[in-house]
Amino acid sequence: SQTIHQWPATLVQPVGSPLSLECTVEGTSNPNLYWYRQAAGRGLQLLFYSVGIGQISSEVPQNLSASRPQDRQFILSSKKLLLSDSGFYLCAWTRESSGNTIYFGEGSWLTVV
Amino acid sequence: DAKTTQPNSMESNEEEPVHLPCNHSTISGTDYIHWYRQLPSQGPEYVIHGLTSNVNNRMASLAIAEDRKSSTLILHRATLRDAAVYYCIPGPMRRSQGNLIFGKGTKLSVKP
Numbered sequence: 001s002q003t004i005h006q007w008p009a010t011l012v013q014p015v016g017s018p019l020s021l022e023c024t025v026e027g028t029s030n031p032n033l034y035w036y037r038q039a040a041g042r043g044l045q046l047l048f049y050s051v052g053i054g055q056i057s058s059e060v061p062q063n064l065s066a067s068r069p070q071d072r073q074f075i076l077s078s079k080k081l082l083l084s085d086s087g088f089y090l091c092a093w094t095r096e097s098s099g100n101t102i103y104f105g106e107g108s109w110l111t112v113v
Numbered sequence: 114d115a116k117t118t119q120p121n122s123m124e125s126n127e128e129e130p131v132h133l134p135c136n137h138s139t140i141s142g143t144d145y146i147h148w149y150r151q152l153p154s155q156g157p158e159y160v161i162h163g164l165t166s167n168v169n170n171r172m173a174s175l176a177i178a179e180d181r182k183s184s185t186l187i188l189h190r191a192t193l194r195d196a197a198v199y200y201c202i203p204g205p206m207r208r209s210q211g212n213l214i215f216g217k218g219t220k221l222s223v224k225p
Contacts, residue, residue, distance in 0.1 A: 036215070043215060043216065043217045043218065044151075044157070044200075044215040046214050046215070059214075088154075090156045090157075092156070101147065101159050101162060102147070102149070102157075102159070102204075103159065104156030104157050104158070105156060106155075106156065107155070107156045
């Protein structure tokens with residue numbers, strides 16, 4: 001069966017520090033991968049999606065970046081965090097065999113102080 | 114991308130049926146209609162999806178209008194654990210078509 005993992009689960013980072021959130025999917029190949037962010041009390045905002053290794057599409061211009069160094073690995077990064085980067089970050093993947101149903105990871109709580 | 118319209122919030126009593134509506138008048142002919150729900154402090158979870166015909170699974174039923182411009186998620190007997198934000202998302206059938214965008218959803222409250 002397919003599983004998705006992301007880490008760390010929680011982190012507190014000072015303003016201006018770097019960020020790296022990692023996500024891996026197991027049990028499937030060539031998935032679409034996504035990073036979403038949810039600010040407190042707000043809806044889900046699509047940040048990046050990837051249809052293949054090295055292919056990244058950005059939905060929102062900002063100080064975040066994403067990379068896909070391997071087929072089932074998706075990384076969200078920042079060189080310098082802002083207070084507004086605080087939120088709940090979710091990695092997700094889709095599989096075509098089920099009509100592109102999307103499956104989410106456990107999420108990472110980021111607090112920038 | 115197809116835009117959706119959902120009520121901001123709805124209330125239900127426990128053990129009663131709930132009908133959650135969604136309008137997606139700009140849906141394309143090849144888009145599936147997906148429903149997800151998000152419990153507090155968790156990532157969204159898949160509920161159900163369909164293309165043209167009504168669908169049933171162990172969690173819910175999905176009624177799709179004949180013109181596919183609207184759909185209704187039906188929870189047959191609401192429980193306290195069904196309190197969540199429910200998202201309706203028209204989405205591409207093919208992975209290569211990329212992104213799935215969530216709207217604001219409907220916050221469902223269930224009263225005991």
